[in-house]
Amino acid sequence: MSWLPLLLFLLSTAAQESVNAAESNILTLHRRIEHSNASRLECLRTAIHGDGWRQRMIAGVIGRRRKANEVDVPLPSLESTIEMPVWSGAYTGTGQYFVRVRLGTPAQPFLLVPDTGSDLTWVTCRYRGTTDLMSAVKDGRKNGQRSRRRRAKRIFEADLSRSFHPISCSSMSCQTELPFALTTCPKATSPCTYDYEYAQGSSAQGFFANESATVEFPNRRRMKLKGLVVGCTSSAVGSSFVSSDGVLALGHGPNTFVSRATARFGQRFSYCLVDHLSPRNATGYLTFGPNPFLPPHPSAPLILDPFLQPFYYVAVAGISVAGEVLRIPPSVWNYRRGGGVIVDSGSTLTVLADPAYGLVVNALSHRLAEVPRVQVDPFDYCYNWSSPKAAATCVPSFEVHFVGGARLSPPVKSYLIDVADGVKCLGFTSTPWPGVSIIGNIMQQEHIWEFDLENQRLGFHPSNCATGTLFP
CATH class of the missing domain: 2.40.70.10 (Acid Proteases)
Structure with missing residues (x-):
């Protein structure tokens, strides 16, 4: 991904199981600076370098793309139009936007990159059996690639989440529904692993799991968005993820965050990105459901x-x-x-x-x-x-x-x-x-x-x- 320090607003981390169904969900977008002493031009140079890699990655994905599976979403659509507040944020020069997401039960907060070009939601993760798991991941990786531990401030402690359920490599989901899953399957109960490639030579390695996210509404009530496919990433290559905890997949596909959230909130989502040179008291937002602030428009x-x-x-x-x-x-x-x-x-x-x-x-x-x-x-x-x-x-x-x-x-x-x-x-x-x-x-x-x-x-x-x- 490409990458154009201060998080000004943290959402509450408490979880609650139900909420009025006639509401839309908004996640606040923040921008974050990776090196506070970097000049505007240095930040843009880094972003442009990433853009070049990202464009080649996009071309490669399209060239290899095969027909994807259809979305299977049992949840009903909700055509709600609830207005949501906007919080102030910060200017950064990295080219990245960030969204605060709470994963697991009890909920743990993370700062993820919302990416419309990604179909894997993942978070830096720690889980029992990681050593054996990463041996399987490395066996399935391309020759010449080297894995290195990613530096992060927040790590998802998967063992502490009651709603975390690894997807096995022998499952139909792993074998047919996750196109970027590795074929490595040491035994039927082994997790379904991935080696997901990004721009700038970056990649994330880990395994798939089903997990829940806690989403919040303006009245402070919360609900669980269940059935998400989330990557538990224990290793990453590249500098793209140094200042984030992972990626929120906003791409179009059967297993993205968008596919689950829009099934719950009306088959649409929207975002508004502030000026990339905005001061730190400005933010944009990400919504799921009809946007109450969008007038008749082209x-x-x-x-x-x-x-x-x-x-x-x-x-x-x-x-x-x-x-x-x-x-x-x-x-x-x-x-x-x-x-x-x-x-x-x-x-x-x-x-x-x-x-x-x-x-x-x-x-x-x-x-x-x-x-x-x-x-x-x-x-x-x-x-x-x-x-x-x-x-x-x-x-x-x-x-x-x-x-x-x-x-x-x-x-x-x-x-x-x-x-x-x-x-x-x-x-x-x-x-x-x-x-x-x-x-x-x-x-x-x-x-x-x-x-x-x-x-x-x-x-x-x-x-x-x-x-x-x-x-x-």
């Missing part, structure tokens, strides 16, 4: 083909700069022809396949030609914004056109981003063609994004992510 088709899981493809028709539609080949937007566009909360910058990237940055840079250029690695187009000519420059508009007519018109700061004092850069990176384009989280900032899974629509509307407050 929407675009979501492509939820099982072949594309866990990613959320959106039907893009084109891009315009300064009101002029660019002549980008239609194949760039067509996932059946090696292209397509996904909405990804785990990528920082917006990634464009080469045919689109060249046209977009050329159109933008042409209209910024009067502003002095500066060299800032790894960006291609950066400008000295302290120059008097910058003050007299009108930055051109940038719009994403979706199939059906909806348009995303982000603020200038979402595509001409601040990387250092007095320096702005075009916030795009390229990927070779054929390749998947990605709408990253900076482009998504200060918008509500609603994923309507039942109707396969992606809704969006400008917002400052504060309760009931929307930009004109």
